[in-house]
Amino acid sequence: MRQPIEESSMDYKTILVHIDDTPETPDRVAFAARLASAQGAHLIGMAQTGISRFIRETTLPGVELGDLTPLFGSLREAAELRAAHFDTLVQQAGVASFAHRIDDDEPGMALALQAMYADLVVVSRTAHDAPGIAGIAGIPEYVVLNSPSPVLVLPHPQASPAAFGRVMVAWNASPEAARAVRYALPLLVRATHVELAIFDEESSSVRSLEDAEAMAQFMARHGVPVEVCRHHPRGEVGNALLVRAEERKADLLVMGCYGHSRYREILLGGVSRTVLRRLSMPVLLAH
Template sequence: MSYKSLLVHLDTSQAALPRLEFAFRLARQLNAHLTALLTLVRPESGSFYVMAGAAEFLAEHDRVSTERRNALERWFKAETARTTVSADWRVATDHATDVVRNAARLADLVVAGQFDPDDPGSFIANQFLEHLVLDAGRPVLIVPYAGDFSTIGLHPVVAWDGSREAARAVADATPLFIHAKQTTIVTIGAQGGEPPGSRLPGADIAAVIARHATAAAVTVEETQAEPARAVGDALLTRAAELGGDLIVMGCYGHARWRELVLGGASRVILKSMTMPVLMSH
């Protein structure tokens, strides 16, 4: 099993170029084809046309968006010419949630960016990333908006609770385990209301991973049962202490009326991640 088709989603945020660079490195590492999909989002002028300076705001938005689009495309073409990476460039102006979801279903792995509340260019749509992770049917590798990530998958840290989502994430991350030098399984104990011992042991999934990662050491660490939010914080802290460069985890969520509701640990990771995270649903 390997990733041979990668999709990287781009926006007009400051983090878009580092994300594109990250995706190119990953494509070279995996000898995979890379599709770069830039979605352009323009504010609805009708929603604030009565505001003073609305026309100037839209003009400035369009100017910045065009500049960043051109800069991304120039870098993409230069890198494609410089390297042996097979790649194609796409731009979409339709509803980004639908466009990216549909493109993701044709890829083996999707690279997307964490939302940056201080950068308007990173806003795509309400709960865009949540919809992508839950609806794509493909693993989504989320890159934080801050940080320099020169390696990926040399030391994955796997959040394991024996659930369907966690099992899906482990299976989806298998091509990265093959290249790992060290893999750590962090087990999450039974939560309130679950009988002790109801979750699959970490040693069992470690043995499964070790059959793929024959050159890597696979170790298991156990954690005590904690509230979901505390589990998310503890996982981020422990992954950093271990020197991990990737977190692998299942994403829990469901639709409630017109809103997606994620599990507490998933919400914490999406908001506070300090390293790339591969999520599967």
């Protein structure tokens, strides 16, 4: 008989956190530091200069930006200062293992590339007035659709605990939702209560409940304290999901997300977009 998997074997071993110049960065880094300490993980802070965008602009016909060397130096110096501040914060927080990276690409692209070598990426929700990649997608959306790692998105403000006592998992029997559950196991096994929530518009459907029970059994074998709850929303599922999570005072929402086939790298499905727009709690997304 195989021995049960020890809890520590499911811990995140490498966590990647975004470092930018927004006011939310200290709270984001503090959260990532607490999570890294709780999981015994190596923490990587990722800062970007954005130099690649200016290089692309200089290749456009008729664009004369002059000598950009001083600008590039200024951008790199600012990124290095952010990286040094990250080092100071995590050292003060007592993180045992950490490092920083500085990249010249745009944030979403740089994070998605570095995420190939991480178990989890920590970012903040994109502000409503913030420009997206090519004016289309925010950082969370781009990274979750273009990296192999799950993305933990923090709301504004970001006073979030590193341990999540109450967790809601949005379940629709999709491969994306199943991957989200697997990626969230290091957090789920530490929770005191996990609701596996089905939002089924067809009250007569039996299949969705059977699928949820099978997933609940899978989670229970990992030691997750899970309860299956079925809901029949009258309105948009994304709104119903958030209302339920807020009513249950969930500390974390876990869900899968998908991209539309033609624009997979830039456009999330409707429920995911609604959740990221109205997010009031951390959400772990997986694609």
